[in-house]
Amino acid sequence: MTDDAAPTVDPEETIDLLQELVRTPSPYFEEAEICEFVYDWLDARGHDPEYHHVSEPDITEYEGDNVVARLAGSDPDAPSLLLNAHVDTVKLVEDWEEDPCSGRIEGGKLYGQGACDMKGGLAAVMTAFDALADVPLAGDVLLTAVVDEEGPYGLGTDRLIRDGYTDDCDAAVVTEPGPILAQSDVENPALLLGARGRFLYDIEVRGHAAHGSQPEKGVNAVVEAGELAAALNDIETGDHPRLGSGSVCPLQIEGGSQTLSVPERARLMVDRHVVVGETMEDARADAERVVAELDLQSDVEIGFREAPDPDIVYGPYVTDEKHPLVTALADAARAVADTDPDYGYFSSVGDFNYLGDRADLPTVIVGPDGENIHGAGEFVYTDEVVEVADIVADAAVRFCG
Ligand SMILES: [Zn+2]
Numbered sequence: 001m002t003d004d005a006a007p008t009v010d011p012e013e014t015i016d017l018l019q020e021l022v023r024t025p026s027p028y029f030e031e032a033e034i035c036e037f038v039y040d041w042l043d044a045r046g047h048d049p050e051y052h053h054v055s056e057p058d059i060t061e062y063e064g065d066n067v068v069a070r071l072a073g074s075d076p077d078a079p080s081l082l083l084n085a086h087v088d089t090v091k092l093v094e095d096w097e098e099d100p101c102s103g104r105i106e107g108g109k110l111y112g113q114g115a116c117d118m119k120g121g122l123a124a125v126m127t128a129f130d131a132l133a134d135v136p137l138a139g140d141v142l143l144t145a146v147v148d149e150e151g152p153y154g155l156g157t158d159r160l161i162r163d164g165y166t167d168d169c170d171a172a173v174v175t176e177p178g179p180i181l182a183q184s185d186v187e188n189p190a191l192l193l194g195a196r197g198r199f200l201y202d203i204e205v206r207g208h209a210a211h212g213s214q215p216e217k218g219v220n221a222v223v224e225a226g227e228l229a230a231a232l233n234d235i236e237t238g239d240h241p242r243l244g245s246g247s248v249c250p251l252q253i254e255g256g257s258q259t260l261s262v263p264e265r266a267r268l269m270v271d272r273h274v275v276v277g278e279t280m281e282d283a284r285a286d287a288e289r290v291v292a293e294l295d296l297q298s299d300v301e302i303g304f305r306e307a308p309d310p311d312i313v314y315g316p317y318v319t320d321e322k323h324p325l326v327t328a329l330a331d332a333a334r335a336v337a338d339t340d341p342d343y344g345y346f347s348s349v350g351d352f353n354y355l356g357d358r359a360d361l362p363t364v365i366v367g368p369d370g371e372n373i374h375g376a377g378e379f380v381y382t383d384e385v386v387e388v389a390d391i392v393a394d395a396a397v398r399f400c401g
Pocket of ligand 1: 086
């Protein structure tokens with residue numbers, strides 16, 4: 001790479017942009033204002049953005065828009081890269097001791113709800129994209145600023161996949177906060193090369209009511225749901241050399257009776273994290289085995305969470321350490337930060353599961369670090385936002401040629 005082909009990210013512009021993004025509240029399902037801001041920012045720089053409509057009429061009744069922009073490369077056969085960042089945050093939490101959207105900068109930290117998750121990463125891909133427009137690229141770079149990642153179904157990235165935006169991409173970078181959400185201790189620059197998957201399921205337990213003074217005449221659904229929760233808590237799950245182990249966490253038991261009756265109904269909600277090699281059918285089979293082994297007297301039915309579409313599944317994925325995108329990012333990290341990157345794996349699920357698993361794109365998370373994600377006092381380190389922008393821009397040139 002020669003110097004005149006190197007993209008230049010303006011640090012001050014990146015932090016100014018981040019501050020404006022943080023000052024625009026955008027809890028999930030309320031992203032219209034920030035989407036317009038992102039659209040206008042790209043439009044003002046001549047990037048010809050488009051709104052990509054996202055509609056989910058059945059469960060959430062959500063209507064919104066992703067913002068998408070493309071830098072067309074000169075060679076249709078060259079590798080093309082997807083940059084993905086979500087514009088939404090969690091709902092603003094109440095215990096902030098200042099305006100949750102202040103964007104205040106102090107001691108190298110920028111504060112605000114979503115500053116780290118992930119407006120820092122969003123600002124980084126936006127200025128990286130803008131810088132890439134000034135250098136010759138062989139392959140395309142597709143910028144996707146998506147809605148509703150923090151909501152229940154990841155509807156923004158889901159819709160990108162359904163509408164074919166990922167079909168012509170060869171790999172994806174997601175600039176979610178990296179180190180703080182990694183499974184192991186890593187420091188930036190860090191490349192997170194995969195994530196476990198997650199399924200939610202319910203177990204309906206239907207016992208048999210009787211007078212509460214004679215419990216032996218009934219079948220107590222609350223007691224049997226409790227036995228199930230304890231047994232599920234102890235099961236062995238799959239292992240993976242990189243992703244670690246799967247896990248089971250009984251989340252909630254509801255049901256029962258407040259009168260003098262043996263409760264006839266209870267419902268147990270279970271979170272199951274899985275590693276590569278474990279499917280939803282495996283998770284179901286594990287739960288069925290536990291039910292069978294307990295020999296309960298209740299009728300038991302296992303159901304997986306209703307989603308707007310059966311494809312909406314957070315499956316696990318791992319990206320090969322030798323994939324050209326990983327090499328490009330590692331070389332970029334060395335060029336920008338003068339050090340080898342750390343490697344790790346993400347601890348939770350997000351849009352990257354859709355890209356890495358459903359869209360089958362080699363996907364790497366690289367993002368700025370911070371603290372108090374999803375809580376009061378959330379902040380991002382401003383120098384890491386700029387560093388991530390530089391790494392993404394540099395890596396895109398290496399990957400796309
Ligand atoms: Zn996030």
